[in-house]
Amino acid sequence: MENKEELAIFGGKPVRENKIFYGRQYIDQADVDAVAAVMTSDYITCGPKVKELEQHLCELTHAKYAVVVCNGTAALHLAALAAGFGEGDEVIVSSITFAASSN
Numbered sequence: 001m002e003n004k005e006e007l008a009i010f011g012g013k014p015v016r017e018n019k020i021f022y023g024r025q026y027i028d029q030a031d032v033d034a035v036a037a038v039m040t041s042d043y044i045t046c047g048p049k050v051k052e053l054e055q056h057l058c059e060l061t062h063a064k065y066a067v068v069v070c071n072g073t074a075a076l077h078l079a080a081l082a083a084g085f086g087e088g089d090e091v092i093v094s095s096i097t098f099a100a101s102s103n
Contacts, residue, residue: 073100 006012038049050068057066069075085091093101 072098073103076100 008014038044038047041047043049053068054066057068058064067078069078080091091102
C-alpha cells in the first residue's frame with residue numbers, strides 16, 4: 001500500500017497556511033468616530049443619520065424613495081410585501097441562497 005500524506009482534517013499539514021477570506025472591509029478612524037458619535041448620541045435608531053442615509057441612497061440610485069432596515073432578512077420581507085406576495089403565493093428562489101430568501 002502506498003504511503004500518502006495524511007489529510008489536514010485528520011491532523012496532516014494544510015494545503016495553505018493563510019486563510020482565504022470571502023471579503024475584506026476597510027474601516028478607518030473616521031468610520032470609527034462616526035459610529036461612536038451615533039452610539040453616544042440621543043439616537044441609535046430612527047435618528048437623523050437614518051434619514052441622511054436614505055436621502056444619499058436616493059441620490060445614488062435616482063430613486064424617489066429609500067427605506068433602510070436593520071438587516072437583509074427585513075429587506076427581503078419588505079420587498080416581498082411591496083411586490084404584493086401573500087399567503088398561498090408560490091415564490092421560487094435559488095437553491096443556493098441564504099435561508100432568508102425563502103423564509
